[in-house]
Amino acid sequence: MTLRGPEALASLEEAMRDIRREEDEISKRLARSSERIAKIKESEAELFRQLARLKLDPSVQPELDGSLSSAELRARETLKGHAKNVEKAERAIAELEAERTSLVEQRNSALTRLTERQEALKALDSQQSARLQADPEYLALRRTAEEMGEIAEQSIRKTEMAETDREQKGKPYRDDPLFMYLWDAGYGTSSYRANNLVRFFDGMVARLVDYHKARPNYAMLNELPLRLREHAERQEENAQAAEARLETWRETAVDEAGGKPLRDEITRIQADIEQVDAGIVTIEDRRDAAAQALQDLAEGRDPAFHTATTELAAALEREDLKTLLAEARRTRTSQDDTIIAQIDEARARMREEDGETREQRDRLKILAARRRELEDIQWEFKKQRFDDPRSSFREDKLVGDLLNDFLRGGISASSYWDHWRRSQDWAVGGSQSANTGSRRPSKASPWADGGASTFPWPDSSFGGGSSRKSKPSGGFGGGWGGSSGNSGGGFSRPRTGSSGTRKHTGFKTGGGF
CATH class of the missing domain: 1.10.287 (Helix Hairpins)
Incomplete structure (x- = not known):
């Protein structure tokens, strides 16, 4: 079963949406986890104050209570600001995602118009091809x-x-x-x-x-x-x-016969698509930066939040509190038992939160790497014009098993892209029996009934007027605008900012997406 170019790109876009959606969900969970950890520490501080009132001399209590209260107050105030910053970062990502979705819809609309004009030119080309057989x-x-x-x-x-x-x-x-x-x-x-x-x-x-x-x-x-x-x-x-x-x-x-206006419009639509693609890259890079900002907040790397939570944690690790807890465990009363059990429970919850947070952070790194790699692949896909309606792929598992292998880390991005390139072909229509033209690659149309045609192949290097049909040569390149790209090696997608590295990691994931 073959896969058409637009359908293939739509499948990659769907996988991209899944990755971004999971990234956003994990970032939100991490942010909430940081807040829960801070609140657990606050409750632990309150429990130690209660324990101090039971076990310590009244003259000693104010100093310990003041130390805990000041750290707790700073953490609580910082937590409010942290929550607002997280909400702001989430809104920024949502707005950028909406912008990107709008651009993708514009691109799809332009591609539909392009298909219609190509079909019209194809019909006109066929008519003129038949007429020229009598010239x-x-x-x-x-x-x-x-x-x-x-x-x-x-x-x-x-x-x-x-x-x-x-x-x-x-x-x-x-x-x-x-x-x-x-x-x-x-x-x-x-x-x-x-x-x-x-x-x-x-x-x-x-x-x-x-x-x-x-x-x-x-x-x-x-x-x-x-x-x-x-x-x-x-x-x-x-x-x-x-x-x-x-x-x-x-x-x-x-x-x-009226073909020039169609060709001119096709050129304009292709230029529009190229401009939209550039806009998508810009939005993706801005979204990447916003996602990194949210991740920093989610992981507690905000300087004010980090300082406040660190101070509270240090206050809870004071030597006099350790001594107080050890003494309470040795001379247990019913009141001591209740408070100690609550402290132990709070610390157990903290350990669970820390363990889940580490797993989520690792998963987020994997997702970010996969997303950037998939962005690279999408860019090359569109640059090679593989999403052209005349483009097709012999392997439908490219958006099935192979896509899952790539997302899970079973194959590298470059290997996955090689599968796409090897599988790609240009659909040839029309009668080939009358096509007795030169056997070398030309600018001919896949729909020509004989000789060369006025309609160019996407890379302007081969077509139906040739029985020896070739694919785009070189490595990456040959986009809508016809500009040349890298001839192999890495991906050519432009990136901005520190997140622009294309060091494809070897992350492996145990589960599916």
């Missing part, structure tokens, strides 16, 4: 292009045979160290430089290996492929020029 001048031009294409292909085949001969038949020469010594020295040519003594001994070596007879043969083996390659390139240029003339003829025919 003698066009048919003559097409025959010329076909003949030049065949000549170019024959030249390439001869060149490849000569290169094979050079490798196979030249091996005995290259394996002979004496012959290669004379060859590298330029013996027997105007480039040979040596004194009389060396010349004398080189002459003896040359007679020994029959160099004067072997050198022309080896020179021919090396020279012929070069000359044939030059000839083949000239023939290829001639064939491409003939195809360009054929393309111009067809383009003019479609223009006269």
Whole structure:
């Protein structure tokens, strides 16, 4: 079962929404957990005050109570401000997410318009293709292009045979160290430089290996492929020029039938999509920064909140409080037992909260890494124009098992992207029986009934006028605007700020999304 480009991008977008939604939920849980921990410490401080009133001399109680109360008061006031900051950060993320959703909807709408214009141009192209089959001048031009294409292909085949001969038949020469010594020295040519003594001994070596007879043969083996390659390139240029003339003829025919406004509108829509994509990147980076700010708040890295909670924790770890608790455990009364049990319960809850918080923090790091990697993949996907309606993928598990493997850390982002690239193809429609044009990649349409077409493939490098259809070359690149990207290696998505690193981590997760 094949997967169409727009459907594939929609599946990636859905996975992205799931990741962001879980990120937001975890950040909120972490923020609430930090607040719960602070409140547990407040209740623990109150319990110690109660214990002090029971166990300590009244003259000692005010000093201890004052220390706890001041730390507790600062923590309580800071907690109020912290909660407001968390709410503000959550609103900022929600607003940015709404902006991004709006841009995605704009993009989808533009892509729908693009599909409609492409279909209209496809129909017009088919009409003109049928009409041109009865045009003698066009048919003559097409025959010329076909003949030049065949000549170019024959030249390439001869060149490849000569290169094979050079490798196979030249091996005995290259394996002979004496012959290669004379060859590298330029013996027997105007480039040979040596004194009389060396010349004398080189002459003896040359007679020994029959160099004067072997050198022309080896020179021919090396020279012929070069000359044939030059000839083949000239023939290829001639064939491409003939195809360009054929393309111009067809383009003019479609223009006269109303195709130019459609092509111009397609270009405008593509520019709009490129602009929307740039806007999405900006929003994603701003959202990434907002998510990091919320995460800092959630993990208690706000300086004021951190200072207040640290002071309260330090107050609860005072030596006199430890002594007080130890004394209460030794001389237990019913009142002591109640307070001690509540302190123990508060500390047990604190440990549980700390354990869950560590797990949630680790999960949040994994999610952030996956989100950035998926943003990179989405960017490359759109830049390669894989979401074009004519783009398809042979493996539907790209949005099933393989997507789950990637999200769980089973495969890397680069490996997952390679699966997409290997699976991608451009759908070819229309009759191929009449398509007898040149066999080299061209700018032809996948819908042409014969020869080249006025409608370009997304990367303007191949199409239906060619029986030897190729995919976009190189690594990443070839976006809506036709700009070139990196030719392999890493992802090319631009990023801003400190969160812009694309160091793809090796996080592994035990569960699914």
